Amino acid sequence: MLKTISGLAVAGVFAVAAAASPTAAAADDMTIVSWGGAYSASQMNAYHKPYMKKNPDVNIINDESSPEAVAKLRAMNEAGNVTWDVVDVVASDAIRLCDEGLAMEIDPNKHLAPAPDGTPASKDFGDLLVSDCFIPQIVYSTTFGYRSDVAQWGGKEPEDICAIFDTKTFPGKRSLEKRPINNVEWALLCDGVAPDKVYDVLGTPEGVDQALAKLATIKDNVIWWAAGAETPQRLADGEVVMGSTYNGRLFSVIEEQKQPVKMLWDWQVFDLDGWIIPAGLSDERKKRALDYIYFATDTQRLADQAKYISYGPARKSSAPLVGKHAELGIDMAPHMPTDPDNSKNTLLYNYEFWADNRDDIDAKFQAWLTQ
Amino acid sequence: MSEVQSQSGPVLAADGSPLKVSIARALRRRKIRALLLTAPLFLFILITFIAPIADMLFRSVENNIVPDTLPQTVQTLENWDSTSGDLPGEETFKALHSDLLIAVEKKIHTRLGSRLNYEQPGISSMFRKTGRRVDDMVEGGYKAQFIKIDKDWGNVDVWRTIKRFSGDYTAGYFLSAVDAEPTADGVQMKPENERIYLFLLGRTMILSIVITSSCILLGYPVAYILANLPLRTSNILMILVLLPFWTSLLVRTSSWIVLLQQQGVINDLLVSLGILDDQNRLQMMYNEFGTLIAMTHILLPFMILPLYSVMKTVPPSYVRAAKSLGASDWTAFWRVYFPNTIPGIGAGAVLVFILSIGYYITPELVGGTSGIFISNRIAYHISSSLNWGLAAALGTMLLALVMVLYYIYDKIVGIDNVKLG
Secondary structure: OHHHHHHHHHHHHHHHHHHHOOOOOOOOEEEEEOOOHHHHHHHHHHHHHHHHHHOOOOEEEEEOOHHHHHHHHHHHHHHOOOOOOEEEEEHHHHHHHHHOOOEOOOOHHHHOOOOOOOOOHHHHHHHHOOOOOOEEEEEEEEEEEEEOOOHHHOOOOOOOHHHHHOOOOOOOOEEEEOOOOOHHHHHHHOOOOOHHHHHHHHOOHHHHHHHHHHHHOOHHHEEEEOOOOHHHHHHHHOOOOEEEEEHHHHHHHHHHOOOOEEEEEEEEEEEEEEEEOEOOOOHHHHHHHHHHHHHHOOHHHHHHHOOOOOOEEOOHHHHHHOOEOOOOOOEOHHHOOOOOOOOOOEEEOOHHHHHHHHHHHHHHHHHHHHO | OHHHHHOOOOOEOOOOOEHHHHHHHHHHHHHHHHHHHHHHHHHHHHHHHHHHHHHHHHOOOEOOHHHHHOHHHHHHHOOOOOOOOOOOOHHHHHHHHHHHHHHHHHOOHHHHHHHHHOOOOOHHHHHHHHHHHHHHOOOOOHHHHHHHHOHHHHOHHHHHHHHHOOOOEOOHHHHHHOOEEEEOOEEEEOOHHHOOHHHHHHHHHHHHHHHHHHHHHHHHHHHHHHHHOOHHHHHHHHHHHHHHHHOOHHHHHHHHHHHHOOOOHHHHHHHHOOOOOHHHOOOOOOOHHHHHHHHHHHHHHHHHHHHHHHHHOOOHHHHHHHHHOOOOHHHHHHHHHHHHHHHHHHHHHHHHHHHHHOOOHHHHHHOOOOOOOHHHHHHHHHHOOOOHHHHHHHHHHHHHHHHHHHHHHHHHOOHHHOOOO
């Protein structure tokens, strides 16, 4: 009884949001949840349109709720009414959804297409299958962009990540994300910690203090961001001289909007974005969702997405197929975070470490911010 | 008449039943009718408003996930002395094994892991790792096997955490919400560098009061002009007040960023006029000042509208009468006009204050680090960390605080003295 009430109640909280979006779907409607903007558009072109052409009886509905996907899926699950069919989430969210039993487990070799040369999907995706429920789609990175026209820098340009902390050579405001993840890693790297020891150090309270102390040296020069669009906007306005954000956002500032901004790829942090299928779908909907996933994550489809946005396909077999941008006509390969020239020094988002320590370090980080 | 008085029996109604009973019956019928008429609204509010809130608040103490997932383990832990410094005995590990077998089957062990991870970092991966290998364990020597899977099972602190949170209800979320934690020596405040919520609560209160005050200061003259201009002019001005209502919140917030940021319109203007040096541009955004400006602007209509509708009802003859009796302009305003508008100030202040302590989008975008509210942390715990228990505890505190302030307000100003028009 309590469970039902509780489910009802939570359903109430999110019902308004659900009612506003057209999820009360007809039988053939399939609701796919993603991030909106240029990213959803790239999926529309690379996956949804060809899939609907192939299956004229299916109508894909785009929902832009990925930023709140975990909370909403939990509420839907408690209410016993899951209205989403396929959900695009970052890998760390997929791990949590899997932990909470809110996402379905996937067998890559059974549910996903093999590479054209017959390599099974589990090998083609390789290490990127970071959770039993997660189907990787793209590799993106969080990295820095800087303005190339700052007079006070006297012609110098940042070459490595530690330029962030060098306010003497590179004066001006920086834009950093308002959360510890990535910032503390960069702080430790620039405080002399060896790259392979970063997480050992961060695992101790002293390590967190060390990272925060390093960040404190530039605290007065930082404007913090909460949404990925803020850094590109601030760079374009000249409000900051350098800042971190997702590499695709910087690509559009540089190549599409032609702003005087350049990429700094040093110690970019790779992260993954991909699909999950919510747990608790009816057999029919589950079958359809799996059919869509099989189609949308094959080698050619993943390579197609890179025509529209500068994120790297998650399959090894897709990399050679990446071509030119659909509108700009420029080669996309050099703009991929995975390009050898761009990925000399990289970190991979440490899923296990952050699943364990995120709440604890975040509490310290937020307390530090308010001091 | 005299007959009735001489009779000592009850007064009878027309149908012969005693009048008292008859009246009571009629009243009851009326009450039931009134109740039936209001029942739909009452039920609607109960189901869509009170029940969800009550349920959400209940999460702040709910903890049955631990005893439900590990029933046998929790039972054996009752005999374990957590202050001894020794690990629990083999029987606990045996119970843990059989509990986990069931939990892994139902795929709920990782959910418990993320629950306990809020109390002690590392437990999340411990449960995930153990869940993968619990099937392969052999009978006997469970303690050693568990410690082999993850050495943290040999950590007494982990067991202390499990024991401390083994009840159906917990005060843990509320302790976290006031920056305290349960330790071996009882409840203690968290280390200085981890305290945040009480500070944020205080800042939320102070900034909300400042925002409310500036809304009164800015809104009062505007409402006065609106109420006293001829209708044609005041209608046009009213549209200017209402226009922000029809504009998206995000657009209004972003336009303040465009105006106030260091490379923004106002700074550019000041620099080009030579008032400011280019190197010393004013920092008006991404701090409490930014929050203050943007939120005052956004909430201003909520102050102007009730003020306006109350001022409309103050007869102009009052002020004229005061002046003809010899009052100066100021005295006529302060002693006659102003007291008549206090109900409007009261209504506007309650509206603006309550809206502003719950705001989070605007502070998130323009508040930087010194202008964020406690609601930003509540939003974080609802949608990012999924620690709904802590979010509920923080929400309960905020609700309680509003009620206390409401009570104080009622004592000082009197809630009957609030008018929306």
